[in-house]
Amino acid sequence: MPTNVIMPALEMAQETGKVLKWLKVPGDSVTKGELLVEIETDKVTVEIEAPASGILRDVTARAGDVVPVGQTIALIFAPGEAGAPAPAPSAAPAPAAVKAAPDVLAHVARQATTARAAASPKARRLAAERGLDIRVLHGSGPGGAILAADVAGAPSAARPEAHGVGTVWRIMAERMTASWTTAPHFYLVREVTVSRLVSWLPQARKQTGARITYTDLLVRLVAATLARHPGVNASWKDGAIVRNADINIGLAVAIDDGLVVPVLHRADTLSLAELAARRGDLVTRAQAGKLRPADIQGGGFTISNLGMLGVDAFNAIVNPPQAAILAVGRIADRVVALNGQPAVQPTLVLTLSCDHRALDGARGAQFLGALAELIEEPLALLV
DSSP, rough: OOOOOOOOOOOOOOOOOEEEEEEEEEEOOOTTEEEEEEEESOOEEEEEOSSSSEEOOOOOTTTTTTEETTTTEEEETHHHHHHHOOTTSSSOOOHHHHHHHHHHHHHHHHHHTSOOOOOOOOHHOOOOHHTTOOOGGGOOOOOGGGGGHHHHSOOOOOOOOOOOOHHHHHHHHHHHHHHHHSSEEEEEEEEEEEEHHHHHHHHHHHHHHHHHHHHHHHHHHHHHHHHHHHHGGGEETEEEEESSOOOEEEEEEEEEEEEOOOTTTTTTGGHHHHHHHHHHHHHHHHTOOOOOOOOOOOGOOOEOOOOOOOOOOOOOOOOOSSEEEEEOOOOOEEEEEEEEEEOOOOOEEEEEEEETTOHHHHHHHHHHHHHHHHHSSOOHHHO
């Protein structure tokens, strides 16, 4: 029996995936674990590994196809096993006019009694994405119908206010909208003095020899605080609060296509040097679009740090189905009370966004207070 290559489900809310590129073509020999195909999900582009060794055949999803989760997109036959080869996804397509003719003629027939320009559905979609008025384009299809190739060759309209977005950005927008409209948000804000944290950073770099950042220190401190306040490391699922067994912390990372949240798994068990190495690897691969499925799964709490971009404070949107997300502002010198007198100290502002269904104000405040204490006196934990 051949092994099915299916569209994977990489997260709870995923319904479809988009095939970006096949790394092998039908007829190629593949080894189990070898990179096989690039898939775009709602969060990130991932490279899917071959589930078995053998010969790749019967590829049914080509580059650009959006496929439901769980659907078979190819088969891998064992050597010598029967199976007819399928045409390679990268094979040259038939001439555009011939390939599109049935769709175009059917579309022309449907539109014969309207004033709309005759065009294939794909041509209309491409024109909309590029901001083109399809009525003014010249078609090369049957009866002057406009084909996708006609749209591709036309100059883009000057519409700076309209920008097409990729799947990652679109689904990010949909998920954040759903979170905003379904999760009752509330926010807890705490300004924290970080003079000890600032002085500890160069010492930590010297002791470990690693390129440790403030984000690494915060992940270490957040992980320790979550261990003491497990109610924050939870999710609202099917009308119940579900606590996560492991402390897996996601880091919001901005990329060209949107926002992704790679996960530092079991962050509470990692040393500072290990945290720095894993964080650096995840961020680098996220920005290169090379995250693996496991890299974005299992997050129980998220940190979003915009301090490096000069932001003082902000309210983040909870990353569903998690109960909370921590927004971190920049470290800046501010006037604070010290021994009853005004003094200038480096501080940062923490904002904890909470889903009130899974986390109430008292528990959120206890977590934020404990985290603030660790940040102000971190040395015993970070040594």
